[in-house]
Amino acid sequence: MVETYEQEQNVDKIQQLNEALDSGMFVHVRMMLNDMPPSDVAHLLESSPPRARNLLWKLVNVEREGDILNYLNDEIRNNFVDQMAPQQLAQALEGLEIDDLADILGELPESVYLEVMASMSDQDRHRIEAALVFPEDTAGGLMNIDTITVRPKVTIDVVLRYLRMKGLPDSTDSIYVVDTRDRLLGAVSLATLITSRPESIVEDVLNGEVETINASTPANEVAQIFERRDLLSAPVTDDENRLLGRITIDDVVDVIREEAEHSLMSMAGLDETDDTFAPVWSSAKRRAIWLGINLLTVLVAAQVIGLFEETIKIVTALAILQPIVPSMGGVAGTQTLTLVIRGMSLGHVVAGNSRWLIMKELGVSLINGLLWALCVGTLTYFWFSYTGQSLLLAIAIAGAMVVNLVVGVFAGATLPMTLKKFNIDPALSGGVILTTITDVVGFFTLLGFATLFFA
Amino acid sequence: MVETYEQEQNVDKIQQLNEALDSGMFVHVRMMLNDMPPSDVAHLLESSPPRARNLLWKLVNVEREGDILNYLNDEIRNNFVDQMAPQQLAQALEGLEIDDLADILGELPESVYLEVMASMSDQDRHRIEAALVFPEDTAGGLMNIDTITVRPKVTIDVVLRYLRMKGLPDSTDSIYVVDTRDRLLGAVSLATLITSRPESIVEDVLNGEVETINASTPANEVAQIFERRDLLSAPVTDDENRLLGRITIDDVVDVIREEAEHSLMSMAGLDETDDTFAPVWSSAKRRAIWLGINLLTVLVAAQVIGLFEETIKIVTALAILQPIVPSMGGVAGTQTLTLVIRGMSLGHVVAGNSRWLIMKELGVSLINGLLWALCVGTLTYFWFSYTGQSLLLAIAIAGAMVVNLVVGVFAGATLPMTLKKFNIDPALSGGVILTTITDVVGFFTLLGFATLFFA
Numbered sequence: 001m002v003e004t005y006e007q008e009q010n011v012d013k014i015q016q017l018n019e020a021l022d023s024g025m026f027v028h029v030r031m032m033l034n035d036m037p038p039s040d041v042a043h044l045l046e047s048s049p050p051r052a053r054n055l056l057w058k059l060v061n062v063e064r065e066g067d068i069l070n071y072l073n074d075e076i077r078n079n080f081v082d083q084m085a086p087q088q089l090a091q092a093l094e095g096l097e098i099d100d101l102a103d104i105l106g107e108l109p110e111s112v113y114l115e116v117m118a119s120m121s122d123q124d125r126h127r128i129e130a131a132l133v134f135p136e137d138t139a140g141g142l143m144n145i146d147t148i149t150v151r152p153k154v155t156i157d158v159v160l161r162y163l164r165m166k167g168l169p170d171s172t173d174s175i176y177v178v179d180t181r182d183r184l185l186g187a188v189s190l191a192t193l194i195t196s197r198p199e200s201i202v203e204d205v206l207n208g209e210v211e212t213i214n215a216s217t218p219a220n221e222v223a224q225i226f227e228r229r230d231l232l233s234a235p236v237t238d239d240e241n242r243l244l245g246r247i248t249i250d251d252v253v254d255v256i257r258e259e260a261e262h263s264l265m266s267m268a269g270l271d272e273t274d275d276t277f278a279p280v281w282s283s284a285k286r287r288a289i290w291l292g293i294n295l296l297t298v299l300v301a302a303q304v305i306g307l308f309e310e311t312i313k314i315v316t317a318l319a320i321l322q323p324i325v326p327s328m329g330g331v332a333g334t335q336t337l338t339l340v341i342r343g344m345s346l347g348h349v350v351a352g353n354s355r356w357l358i359m360k361e362l363g364v365s366l367i368n369g370l371l372w373a374l375c376v377g378t379l380t381y382f383w384f385s386y387t388g389q390s391l392l393l394a395i396a397i398a399g400a401m402v403v404n405l406v407v408g409v410f411a412g413a414t415l416p417m418t419l420k421k422f423n424i425d426p427a428l429s430g431g432v433i434l435t436t437i438t439d440v441v442g443f444f445t446l447l448g449f450a451t452l453f454f455a
Numbered sequence: 456m457v458e459t460y461e462q463e464q465n466v467d468k469i470q471q472l473n474e475a476l477d478s479g480m481f482v483h484v485r486m487m488l489n490d491m492p493p494s495d496v497a498h499l500l501e502s503s504p505p506r507a508r509n510l511l512w513k514l515v516n517v518e519r520e521g522d523i524l525n526y527l528n529d530e531i532r533n534n535f536v537d538q539m540a541p542q543q544l545a546q547a548l549e550g551l552e553i554d555d556l557a558d559i560l561g562e563l564p565e566s567v568y569l570e571v572m573a574s575m576s577d578q579d580r581h582r583i584e585a586a587l588v589f590p591e592d593t594a595g596g597l598m599n600i601d602t603i604t605v606r607p608k609v610t611i612d613v614v615l616r617y618l619r620m621k622g623l624p625d626s627t628d629s630i631y632v633v634d635t636r637d638r639l640l641g642a643v644s645l646a647t648l649i650t651s652r653p654e655s656i657v658e659d660v661l662n663g664e665v666e667t668i669n670a671s672t673p674a675n676e677v678a679q680i681f682e683r684r685d686l687l688s689a690p691v692t693d694d695e696n697r698l699l700g701r702i703t704i705d706d707v708v709d710v711i712r713e714e715a716e717h718s719l720m721s722m723a724g725l726d727e728t729d730d731t732f733a734p735v736w737s738s739a740k741r742r743a744i745w746l747g748i749n750l751l752t753v754l755v756a757a758q759v760i761g762l763f764e765e766t767i768k769i770v771t772a773l774a775i776l777q778p779i780v781p782s783m784g785g786v787a788g789t790q791t792l793t794l795v796i797r798g799m800s801l802g803h804v805v806a807g808n809s810r811w812l813i814m815k816e817l818g819v820s821l822i823n824g825l826l827w828a829l830c831v832g833t834l835t836y837f838w839f840s841y842t843g844q845s846l847l848l849a850i851a852i853a854g855a856m857v858v859n860l861v862v863g864v865f866a867g868a869t870l871p872m873t874l875k876k877f878n879i880d881p882a883l884s885g886g887v888i889l890t891t892i893t894d895v896v897g898f899f900t901l902l903g904f905a906t907l908f909f910a
Contacts, residue, residue, distance in 0.1 A: 014805060014807050015807045016457050018808075019805055027496070036686070037683075039683040039685075040683065043683060043802065043803075045801045046801075046803050047802070047804070047805065047808055048808065049808060049811040049812075049815070052465075070545050071683075101782060104879070105836060109464075130602055141521045157570070159473070160649060163649050164650050164651075164652070167650055168585070168646040168649065168650055171647060171685070171687060173628060173645075174689070190628075190645040190646060190649060191540065191623040191627060191645060193649060194615060194623065194645060194648060194649065195618055195619050195622055195623060196619075197619070211628060217657045226708070227708055227709075227712065228492075228494040228495065228498060228526075229492070229494060230494075230626070230705040232626060232628070232687060232704065232705075237466070241506040249704050249708070250685040250687075251686065252708075253681070253682055253704070253707075253711060254682075255714055256711055256715075257682065257711055259716060260711075260712060260716055260719070261715055261716030261797065263719050264715070264719040264722070264793060264797065265793060265794075266798065267722070267793075268789050268790045268792060268793035269786075269790060269791075270790060274794065276794055276795075276797070276798040276803050276804060276812065277803075277808070277811070277815070279810065279815075280815050280818040280819055281822075282643055283815070283816075284818070284819045284822040284823055286821075287787065287790055287819060287823055288823050288826060288827075290790065291709060291783060291786055291787060291823055291827055292827075294782060294783060294786045294832070295779070295783060295830070296784070296828060297780050298782040299776055299779070299834075300684050301778055302775050302776060302777075302778060302779060305774060305775045305777075305778070306775045309771050309772075309774075309775065312771050312774045313766075313768075313771050316764050316767050316768050316774075317764075318774070319760060319764075319767045319771075319773070319774035319777065320757050320761045320764065321757060322760075322774065322777065322778075323756055323757060323760070323777075323778065323781070323894065323898075324750070324753050324757060326778075327749060328746060328749060328750060328753070331724075331745065331746060331749045332742065332746060333744055335723045335724060335725060335745065337723075338719060338722075338723035339720075339723075339725060339727060339729065339731055340731075342716060342719065342720065342731070343731040344500075347498065347502070348501050348502045348731050348732075349502070350469060350502065352469050352470045352473055353469070353473075353502055353503065353504060353732070356504045356732070357504075357731065357732065360504070360734075360735050361736070361738075363735040363739070364735055364738045364739045364742060367735070367736075367739040367743075368739055368742055368743050368746055371743060372743075372746055372747075372750060375748070375750070379754075429721070430522060432645060439778070443778075
């Protein structure tokens with residue numbers, strides 16, 4: 001039977017499983033779980049609150065645990081792994097691909113790691129140690145070492161007979177041609193193998209222009225190469241062009257997803273690996289830090305207002321107008337910040353074109369600054385006409401608006417590149433720094449202008 | 456020669472090209488451009504300010520324009536397409552894959568579309584019309600129709616000879632087995648073709664459990680299926696299980712990237728297809744709308760402050776403390792909002808578990824509300840001790856803090872699902888509605904409590 005995927009079905013399944021769990025039908029749940037593909041079980045676990053999640057995990061068959069761990073979000077996986085005895089973990093991880101195994105083992109505390117390694121076969125141990133040489137977020141960390149290699153002088157027929165005997169690792173779309181010193185000469189796609197005449201020589205049909213990735217290439221660049229070239233897989237080599245392994249698109253898709261999510265989550269002070277259904281206390285602790293940082297910045301802004309307490313005493317209308325300028329500056333700056341952060345992560349914004357971009361954004365901010373200064377100024381003039389001070393108030397807020405929009409946008413355009421130079425994540429800290437700037441400048445300019453006029 | 460990709464090289468190339476452009480060395484630039492893969496030219500165009508971009512586009516060889524258009528961001532592509540005569544466009548688009556072609560043609564104004572179609576071959580016209588039946592953001596819109604199909608009863612040897620004669624379309628990793636009425640029976644991967652004995656019958660080696668996607672499945676669900684199942688391609692069928700085409704991972708990667716970017720960009724009132732290097736005026740116009748919406752919301756907040764003008768006149772310290780509560784509520788709410796939006800787009804947050812999630816988030820907000828109320832209350836007590844009103848001020852701000860954090864987080868948790876029910880994009884409008892709520896509630900509670908105490 002051909003199986004047609006239905007999102008509806010999946011939602012129903014979550015519902016059914018929850019009901020079965022609630023009514024204690026554990027045998028039924030166990031059967032359902034073990035009928036689902038491991039990626040679906042992982043998704044179900046990720047979609048469950050802690051109590052249900054732990055129950056479900058206990059009902060999973062031991063020999064499927066490794067596969068499921070492999071599909072789980074980092075935070076949840078580490079939680080389960082922490083609860084497992086090293087022996088049990090080693091058993092669960094048997095049969096995983098080396099790159100996935102290295103990912104999981106790389107996160108373990110030293111002592112557990114050593115115990116797990118001790119209960120593995122010599123061959124697997126050597127392969128994992130080789131994989132762990134490369135940092136997780138490089139091509140070396142992403143690659144798998146299950147490449148099929150052939151020599152250039154053999155015929156396609158010989159290759160085909162060899163493959164029929166040996167089989168092909170999962171998601172293999174190319175085999176690689178290497179010389180006697182393991183240096184990569186090129187690739188032969190399965191399509192080429194199939195469509196070439198059997199008596200052809202490998203050398204004559206190989207693709208020598210295959211996109212090759214150095215093991216030290218950062219993961220996000222690997223993702224860009226795959227996206228830009230529409231690759232399904234690519235060979236990974238060392239500095240001497242020796243073949244080390246291959247990267248397949250499924251691992252790259254994870255990088256693309258995580259990278260894109262990173263900006264979104266960081267801008268709210270969250271982490272892309274955060275578990276949506278984490279328990280209350282652990283969530284509260286993490287969020288508290290971000291709220292604490294925000295409190296410090298808003299206290300700075302409050303201090304700025306404090307400088308002008310005397311002016312506010314004379315002109316209370318200022319307290320009413322006060323939120324407008326910082327808010328508009330913050331929004332304008334955040335738009336630029338987001339655009340630049342996205343542009344940098346796509347590789348569009350580089351040193352060579354950033355000056356043009358900054359000038360352009362300043363132009364945009366000046367246009368919008370003048371436009372909204374006019375609107376808000378006019379509005380203020382009529383709104384506070386009863387005070388008899390409304391013309392000066394209007395001028396103060398209009399002036400503050402132009403200044404704060406230009407400053408906010410300038411900060412939004414320049415912060416990401418500046419922070420990156422100091423190796424600070426612009427998505428995480430850019431927004432906080434930006435709104436501190438727009439708050440301080442917003443309050444200072446409005447109340448400053450007002451003090452000049454009224455004090 | 457095996458070519459190793461270097462980000463550095465690419466940045467250098469942009470630099471070189473810009474210098475060559477500036478010094479008018481157009482022949483040189485044309486040579487460089489036509490040596491680059493179309494995806495790199497597209498990337499270069501996306502990374503160039505308007506003037507350089509238009510110059511570069513003019514230097515591209517006509518027969519490469521179609522390929523390059525295919526890799527370009529929607530906004531930039533539409534710009535170029537608008538400038539081309541229909542005849543020229545039809546010529547440029549020749550040789551593109553049908554799904555890509557349909558994407559480009561689907562965006563054209565009716566009159567241009569008809570002219571372009573008129574200058575195409577009958578066969579291409581029919582194929583495009585068939586592809587345009589499905590909306591762009593469904594499986595049918597993503598699919599390509601260049602599938603290879605075979606009958607179940609033939610031998611692998613016959614299939615191999617047939618493929619050797621006919622060749623394989625790009626990124627084919629499976630061929631499909633259909634009955635006489637085109638109904639899908641299963642798939643045979645190239646790996647299976649290679650490793651099966653030539654005398655085997657297709658029927659005996661086919662994979663009947665292949666993940667099949669209905670043509671009406673939304674694109675984001677297609678992306679989830681590909682991610683979850685680590686697919687490289689999948690057959691697309693109609694409601695009667697007839698094979699219509701296939702989707703390949705390269706098209707899905709674009710969906711994943713765009714979907715993930717959509718949330719990030721929307722939260723700043725931007726669009727994921729926005730051109731980073733758009734001209735000043737068109738950027739200014741678009742941003743103005745978002746700033747205008749924000750102005751309306753902050754004016755509502757200002758009105759709320761206005762209600763309490765008399766209280767502020769008596770206790771000016773309130774003007775200083777005023778920004779703290781709305782800011783903290785906004786940050787706490789945005790964290791929850793972002794988490795829930797991400798959870799929904801990953802399919803983790805569904806009706807069945809949303810109640811648990813809302814309760815959990817409320818728990819988190821209460822803990823943080825109490826924590827920061829205590830901090831800010833204590834701080835206020837000492838900060839304004841000189842006024843002699845600092846105890847009541849401290850109680851007012853602490854109370855407002857708890858209320859606003861709980862309200863903000865409740866709004867952040869419930870808004871995305873509520874908005875989705877009304878078919879409103881939560882990422883685009885959720886943030887604006889949320890901060891309006893936290894501003895209004897923040898100001899109202901602080902100033903309201905203060906009025907109770909002091910008026």
